[in-house]
Every structure is written in C-alpha cells, then in structure tokens.
Amino acid sequence: MADDANKPFAGLADVSISEDIAVEGDISVPVGSSRVDEDMSTLDEPVKETVLRDLRAVGKKFVHVLYPKKSSALLRDWDLWGPLLLCVTLALLLQGGAVDQGEQGGPQFAEVFVIVWLGSVVITLNSQLLGGTLSFFQSLCVLGYCILPLTSSLLLCRILLLVANNNAVTFSVRLLVVCASFGWSTFASTAFLADSQPPNRRALVVYPVFLFYFVIGWIILTFSP
Amino acid sequence: MTIDCLLQTCSDPRSVTPAVTPGLQLSSVSLHRPGCGDSALGETMASPNDLQFQEFEEAAQLLSSDPGASTLSTLLSPTAGGSSEEVKLDLSDEEEAAQHEAAELLGGQKSTGGFWTFQFYQSFFNVDTSQVLDRVKGSVMPIPGRNFIKHHLRSNPDLYGPFWISVTLAVSVAISGNLSTFLVQMGNPAYHYTPQFHRVTVASVVIFLYAWLVPVALWGFLSWRQGVERQVGGYSFLETVCVYGYSLFIYIPTSILWVIPLEWLRWTLLAVAMVVSGSVLVLTFWPVVREDTKAMALTAVVTIVALHALLAVGCKMYFFQNAAQLSPLQPTTAPVQSLTGSGGVAPDEERALEGGDSRGGAQRGVDMLHRPSLKKKFPDLNRGVGGGHEVESDMWSPEAAAVRPWEQFMREESAGERGAGGGLCVGRMKMDFKENEKGQRVCAKRS
Numbered sequence: 165m166a167d168d169a170n171k172p173f174a175g176l177a178d179v180s181i182s183e184d185i186a187v188e189g190d191i192s193v194p195v196g197s198s199r200v201d202e203d204m205s206t207l208d209e210p211v212k213e214t215v216l217r218d219l220r221a222v223g224k225k226f227v228h229v230l231y232p233k234k235s236s237a238l239l240r241d242w243d244l245w246g247p248l249l250l251c252v253t254l255a256l257l258l259q260g261g262a263v264d265q266g267e268q269g270g271p272q273f274a275e276v277f278v279i280v281w282l283g284s285v286v287i288t289l290n291s292q293l294l295g296g297t298l299s300f301f302q303s304l305c306v307l308g309y310c311i312l313p314l315t316s317s318l319l320l321c322r323i324l325l326l327v328a329n330n331n332a333v334t335f336s337v338r339l340l341v342v343c344a345s346f347g348w349s350t351f352a353s354t355a356f357l358a359d360s361q362p363p364n365r366r367a368l369v370v371y372p373v374f375l376f377y378f379v380i381g382w383i384i385l386t387f388s389p
Numbered sequence: 390m391t392i393d394c395l396l397q398t399c400s401d402p403r404s405v406t407p408a409v410t411p412g413l414q415l416s417s418v419s420l421h422r423p424g425c426g427d428s429a430l431g432e433t434m435a436s437p438n439d440l441q442f443q444e445f446e447e448a449a450q451l452l453s454s455d456p457g458a459s460t461l462s463t464l465l466s467p468t469a470g471g472s473s474e475e476v477k478l479d480l481s482d483e484e485e486a487a488q489h490e491a492a493e494l495l496g497g498q499k500s501t502g503g504f505w506t507f508q509f510y511q512s513f514f515n516v517d518t519s520q521v522l523d524r525v526k527g528s529v530m531p532i533p534g535r536n537f538i539k540h541h542l543r544s545n546p547d548l549y550g551p552f553w554i555s556v557t558l559a560v561s562v563a564i565s566g567n568l569s570t571f572l573v574q575m576g577n578p579a580y581h582y583t584p585q586f587h588r589v590t591v592a593s594v595v596i597f598l599y600a601w602l603v604p605v606a607l608w609g610f611l612s613w614r615q616g617v618e619r620q621v622g623g624y625s626f627l628e629t630v631c632v633y634g635y636s637l638f639i640y641i642p643t644s645i646l647w648v649i650p651l652e653w654l655r656w657t658l659l660a661v662a663m664v665v666s667g668s669v670l671v672l673t674f675w676p677v678v679r680e681d682t683k684a685m686a687l688t689a690v691v692t693i694v695a696l697h698a699l700l701a702v703g704c705k706m707y708f709f710q711n712a713a714q715l716s717p718l719q720p721t722t723a724p725v726q727s728l729t730g731s732g733g734v735a736p737d738e739e740r741a742l743e744g745g746d747s748r749g750g751a752q753r754g755v756d757m758l759h760r761p762s763l764k765k766k767f768p769d770l771n772r773g774v775g776g777g778h779e780v781e782s783d784m785w786s787p788e789a790a791a792v793r794p795w796e797q798f799m800r801e802e803s804a805g806e807r808g809a810g811g812g813l814c815v816g817r818m819k820m821d822f823k824e825n826e827k828g829q830r831v832c833a834k835r836s
Contacts, residue, residue: 366518368549
C-alpha cells in the first residue's frame, strides 16, 4: 500500500470516533456580512465619485501599458472604457484630412472604429481558436489598451505638422516616432497575451497583433492635414 | 473503421485519443472509444499488433484510478513492438477531446460537433508555428513529385494559413501600390499625396473572393467528375482551400518588390511568382485530374493557371500603375489665358472636356463648375467686373457673363449665336436654332 502515504489525511488513518460522543456544532452566518454589503453599495455616493473611480481605474491601466511588466491588473479587472476612449480619440485626431479630395482622403470616423474593433474581434477569435485561455473581453481589453502608444504618437505627429512644414525632416521624425510607438504597442500586448497561449503557437498569435498595429501605424503615418 | 462511431459526439470525458505520427500506415493504428461499443474494438483486434490491446488495458487501469484525466498514447512505430510511451495530460473536455482522431484519420472529415459549436471551428486551427512555416516553405519551393496536400498537409488542413495570408496580401498590395504611386509622382508638383484607403477594400474583396470562391468551384468540379468515390484520390474542400491559400504566399514579397518602379523588373517578378505558385497548384491537382479524359484534364489545368494569372496581372495593373498610365496628372506651367477663346481653362481640363465631345455644351459647362482647380488657379477671375471689387457672387451677374467660362463654352458651341429671346441654344437638350414665322432665329426643339 505505497500510495496510502500519498492520500490526504494519511496520518489520521488510525483515528476513530467512538459512538457515544455526540457530535455537535453550530452553523451560522457571521453577523458582520450585512455591514459589508452596506459598504459596497454605491448608490448613495456622489456622481463625481463614481466617475472618478472609473477614471482612476482606466488611468491605472494606462500606467500598466506604458510600463509593461507581467502584471495581471489588466486581465483581472478588465474594462472597455479605456479602449473606447482611445478609439474615439484616435478617430477624432484622424479627422481633418485633405478635405477636398473626397473619398481619397483620410479614413472617416466610422472607418477607424470599424478597423479597430473588427480587428480586435478577429484577433481575439484567432487566439481563442488556437487554444488560448484568455476570455473574449479580456483579450479585447488588452488589445484596446495597447493602442495608447500609437494614439500618443498621432498626437505628437499632429503637433509637429502644426508647428513645422511637411518636408523630409518632419517626415523622418514622424516615421521614427510612429515606428517606436508601433514597437511599444506590439511589445506591450505581447507581454500580456503571450502567457495565455500554448508555447508552440505563440508566434501564430503574435503575428496578427503585429499586423493590426502595423495597419494602424500606417494610417497614422500617412495622415496629412 | 466505423466512421459513424467516430463522428458521434461522444461526450465521454474519458475518451482515449491516440496521436498518430506522420508516416504511420493507416492499418496499424487502432482506435478505441469506450462509449462506442464493441464494434470498434472488434476491428482493432484485426490489427497484427497484439501489444496495442495490452497498452489500452494499461490505459484503462490508469483511467479507473483517476477518472478526471485522459490518456494520450503515442505510437512511435508499429513494428517496434510495444515501444510506446503514454503521456498523461489533464485535458479539459472542450479543448482536444475528439479532434485528434478525426483529424488524423479521416482526411478532411473534421466535424467533431455541429457547425454551431466552437469545437468544430477549433479543429481547423490545429497547427503549430513550425507546421505553418513548413507549409509556407513548401508553397514557395515546389518540387516536382511532391504533392503539397499529401506531403505538407497530411490530413491536417488548417484555415489559419489561408485566412491570414489573404489578409496580409490585401494589406501589402494596397500599401505597396500606394507607395509606388507616390514614388512615381514624386517629382510632380501637382500631385497631392492621398492614402487611397478605398484600395484596401477593393484589394481585400478581390483577394478573398479568389481565395475562397475559386476553391469552391474547383472542388465542386472535381467532385462532380469523380462521382461518388470522393475518397479515392479526391481532396476535401478544406484541403483545396488550404492549397489555394498557401499558394498565394509568394505574392506577398512580390508585391513588396513591385514598389521599385522598373517596368521590366515588375514583369519579371510577376512571371516568376506565377510560375512558382502555378506549379504548386498544378502539381497538386494534376494527379487527380489525370485520370479523367484528356480534354477535361487539360481544361481544368488550363483554367486553374489562367485564373491565377488573371489575379496576378489584375493586381499589378490596378494597383501598380507606371508613369505613362498616370499621365493625366501633368502639371500646368501657368494659368493659360484665352486659349482658343475659352477664357482660362487649364490644359488637362480642356483635354478632358474635349474628350467628351459627344456630350453637349451644357454638360461641359456643368463640369467646369465643379473644378476646384478653377478657383485656385484663377482667383482674380472677377477682377475688372463691376469696378474691380472682388465679390464672389458677382460670377452670376450679367456683367460677369463675359468671363463666365461655362457660358463661353456654350457660346462656342452655338457659334456665338443667340436666339431672339437672348437665350442660349443648348445642343444637349435637343434644341436648335430655327427660323420662326417672323424669320427670326429662335431656339426650338429639334424635330
């Protein structure tokens, strides 16, 4: 019986309870639970408090994206506010392209939305089909938050184009900035997503993410007001 | 092998799935599903390898001691006699319960659940990075005698490759096309760079249609030609889609190299790419088609190659136009005044307007109205009208009639004649000058 030692409570094999000892006890719910419920009720707090709490959560996740370490905050408390804010900012900043060119100008507002959200959904489905363990919304959350470096690079590019003319020097500066932010985005999302994949399929999951941020970076780079 | 048994959705968590290494003969693999009765077991007894039965006894013992696990038996070689190792994995029900056996043994019959379940689609993505890279390499270097499907796919077609190769190709063609247009027009001051995003849509639609509809048509055609016996030498739908998808891979580096604006280089690259990917397709489908009549075989092969060539040439012509095809955007040297008395029309616009000779003067005038270049090039069009003050709305006043270019066009068309009522005779509206009873020239509808 070698596996007796492996069984739990192995040392209690010889303990027995005699029949005349009454087994009694008390099962009751701790009294303090209702107090805990009152603390969690957020119905009576001022609206500013509610909004600020969500904003603080979003801000905390931004910090996690900017300094990507192996933290699980992004995955554990996922939310889609951050991706929505970033998508709206991206779409707004990409407006104002060459107006008189008609449909050959920059992307419309809705096109940016479609590209970002549809791209995220497709990549999430891809990683799930390949056997990933992240849930659908966690994946969307990570991909959305990691657009932050690209959005900030778009802001920088627009400021640069406001200040200076669109010549070769500014183009090379913009190219550098967009490349750096694209690399940062891909690295950040890989740091969050890669752990959830089986090890022999990591490259298969990372490549579509690379393609997604490459397309967004291309849209940012070719934008000229 | 009882196919019905394998296709049952046996939701037994204790299913035993043997993994088959490539190269094993089909006859030596035995399969045992506990929930499917003894028929499968009876057939495995026909295998000459008695030790396989013993191995499943061990597996059964392991399962009885720990019902939560599934055992994965790897058969290294059928003749080595029992040199098999067992790997005990904790597999969840949903993940890899039945996809291995169906995938490995029934080339193409992968439906492990209904098509509404997630597992059904997950079975199409059962590939590793190394496998995908191997398949890509096989599509780029076709060796005669090596059938892509038999050699590389090995009864495990996937949808990852075709889908992402199509997406990458659409993106690369659109971006490279945009870059090449920019490079061609770089010295042209009249050219304003536009990202041309609608091209991405066009590219993706065309490529996806090719990569998914043509295999459907080809598979339908092949199935029809072979009648009922589809298993013998025929390819399943997934394998056809897979071959087509992977054969498109060579166009990705080709499209990136097409940015170089040398015409002979582009045609050379196009020829090379067509030869490589066309030969992959031909080598794959020739053994199947060969058994048919000569005429049908040749037709099929020629159609495959022709469609492939059409895609490549079409992409090149639409996305990568060279300098000659982009010539209408020639720069105007100076605002041309009174060229043939037409009051300052830019040469390219005039050429475009002349080209539409069949259209009436009113159409031309309307076209002139919508030229944004007009306002930019001739901002002082109103100078000298009404005392030299600049009022844009004066363009419509009778005093400005002398400089309104569209009216000048209409005047040109009617040879400077006006009807008695002062109106303009516009040929497009089927009106013409006629003598009325008073002998005056008036505009009237053509009889």
